[in-house]
Amino acid sequence: MAPILSVRQLEKTYEGGFQALKSVSLDIQKGEVFALLGPNGAGKTTLISAICGLVKPTSGTVTVGGFDIQSDFRKARQLIGLVPQEMPTAPFEIVGDSVAFSRGLFGLRPDRSKIDAILKDLTLYEKRTSQIMALSGGMKRRLLVAKALAHEPQILFLDEPTAGVDVELRHDMWRIVGRLRDTGVTIILTTHYIEEAEEMADRVGVINKGEIILVENKTELMRKLGRKVLTLTLAEPLAEIPGSLAEFDLTLSEDKHFLTYAYDTQAERTGITSLMSALAAAGIRFQDLQTDQSSLEDIFVDLVRNGEASGL
């Protein structure tokens, strides 16, 4: 199936010469939730802005639903909804009117029943006659989502939807994304919280310094790059790691009760068997053992650090 969004060799150099995007290419499939992960200043907002027509690309092409964002901007933009990173709202506007306004910009009449349905969906219906400045931060965020959905777009961009919000609001946002995904909306979100990508995304792209350094199915990514940690609960505390175990990457906990061993699940030999024998030979007994998969967080930190080391 043709991707719903296709970015080809997109470059952006801002006035002043800073290159924020370096030949970015990316395909997004219909219906997927894609998380664009990257540290601050990586170029996430620039990429979204270029796709949505808020920033002029220096070179490269973008098509949305097969429509070029420049030569066919009306058709391309009709498919897109955008919730920007900042929460720009007109303080004196009325909530319901504001959603109707967004809908109107996309050439649609202010269909009351549709607007009410969107407001109800985002639990803003009770506030439909309030001024925007009377809304709490969380409500404002939901209003921005409502406005972005007012023209029933097929692709929704959420630029850092949960930056600086409390836990409750974050889970609220996750639920909204989940519901939208169920209705078939393609979602592209940016975040620097790994937890978020892990929770919501089907695929993850990592961007750093204007370059996409990796795009991978989330589970695949975790399997591929995942490291596991084996934790042994010792029968008796150990004063120090004996020299005979020096070849293993072991760490002794401060309370001397736990030994941890990190290993690569993809390596040909995990080294667990030989570790077990070496432990037995050293007379170290343990009561329990447990393995943990590393999170996207660790993977991400690794990737960015390696990228830096190799001069990316």
Place this chain on the structure above:
Amino acid sequence: MNFQAIKSIYIAEMARTKRTIFQSVISPVISTVLYFVVFGAAIGSRITEVDGVSYGAFIVPGLIMLSLMTQSLSNASFGIYFPRFTGTIFEVLSAPVSFFEITIAYVGAAATKSIVVGLIILGTANFFVDLQIQHPVFMALFFILTAVTFALLGFIIGIWADNFEKLQFVPLLIVTPLAFLGGSFYSINMLPEFWQTVTLANPVVYLISGFRWSFYGSADVSLWLSLLMTMIFLAGSLAVIHWIFKTGYRLKP
């Protein structure tokens, strides 16, 4: 054409006026009436007639022009500056709306408001003096052209300004003096010869002269020169806006 979008922006802008009815309609009307009372009554008692028209009646077209210009300018500049300032402009810029449509909507709303204010002033003036409009079609033409031209100019200022000072600066320091010195309150024939020549470099002279001609049939400069200058003014503003949108100046980095 995305007519629905034009309509939406227009309605939203008019709703903003309704929320700020005092500032956008009542206060310009009050200040113009004050001008009228002060200039018409105080000075009018000394200058009885200009070009065969009572001074009170003579200044009405100038006063209407003055408020039309300043109102169009401030409405339009604020109308586009405010969403830039709050960031809500992103919505318009990322919608399937062309720059042409954006301009029509914002400039149309700003011009509408100032035209309403101008009409109210015209109606009010009618209570104070004997007004006659000899050439209503030309009057309407100058009225609308001036409102639209200055709304376009205001739109440019609202895009150019990156702080509130600049937003206030151009209207206050450039346009208001030009309007005052453009013959709102006097016929330029009343000036010494040297200043008459200097005054002709002021584009506002042509607007006011043409507008006044449509009332009383007498003008400082010829009607056609007035119309030509107004058109040049309009075309100049359109050219600048075309350039703004082509380059993305201040709107799209």
